């Protein structure tokens with residue numbers, strides 16, 4: 329049994345490889361919900377959707393989010409009615425997920441229950457667990473004011489300078505049902521190559537989750553999302569710089585130092601191996617850039633081999 333902590337696109341690439349390298353039923357995935365946002369009265373949970381669509385083989389391969397070959401007719405009409413500018417692209421098929429989730433939430437179902445419903449309907453065989461059922465949207469504190477994470481990332485193209493990050497309501501949040509068991513009963517816990525600040529950060533900030541990771545007998549591993557001094561996807565590098573941190577795999581390892589046993593480092597960063605080992609973890613050096621399916625599977629196999 330492997331339990332993964334996941335954000336969106338980077339994590340999903342790895343999880344696609346992992347679910348081809350082992351039985352998908354033996355994988356539980358705890359997913360960030362800090363990116364969740366309400367738009368047009370709909371509750372949108374991007375990372376839950378990205379992981380679900382990827383593992384269902386539905387994701388748009390060009391973007392890593394949304395549904396392949398989707399159209400945007402509904403959004404275009406919505407924008408004509410509201411007079412709003414287009415920035416968050418909700419496809420016609422994608423909207424079905426958001427409409428269904430919102431309707432179920434209004435009927436009193438939890439995000440966990442709805443995620444399970446979507447998972448089975450899409451034929452995803454791994455277990456998908458939102459980190460919490462409490463809405464804890466991530467606020468980015470910038471030199472242009474406080475912005476919802478999606479507003480910062482997409483509307484503002486991650487341009488404003490980041491001064492801080494806040495996970496709203498996080499003190500009220502509890503791990504969603506199944507999360508504690510998934511961490512405690514796993515043979516291994518893998519932190520996927522996601523942004524440590526805004527994808528994995530919110531999961532680790534849910535009260536109780538850090539303690540569960542310290543308590544578990546599972547071997548705990550993390551894969552660096554930073555390769556050769558830049559993030560593979562998204563604004564990790566910019567955010568680290570703005571917050572006064574080094575943009576390096578070593579910095580990522582430092583952020584996880586009290587939580588992991590093994591760190592996976594890209595060959596390009598091999599010179600950092602010893603320094604990372606000095607943080608008290610074993611280091612595996614391998615190819616981590618998942619540019620095609622074979623590379624996704626190869627990285628997953630390398631991770632499984634070192635765990636064995």
Ligand code: FO1
Nearest residue numbers: 335336337363373374377393415416417482
């Ligand atoms: N990312 C974008 O860069 N632009 C978009 O318009 C966009 C829309 C979108 C709609 C639904 C969804 O589930 C995800 C969407 N994403 C979009 C991805 C998302 O904003 C981020 O990549 C994640 O939140 C970070 O993991």
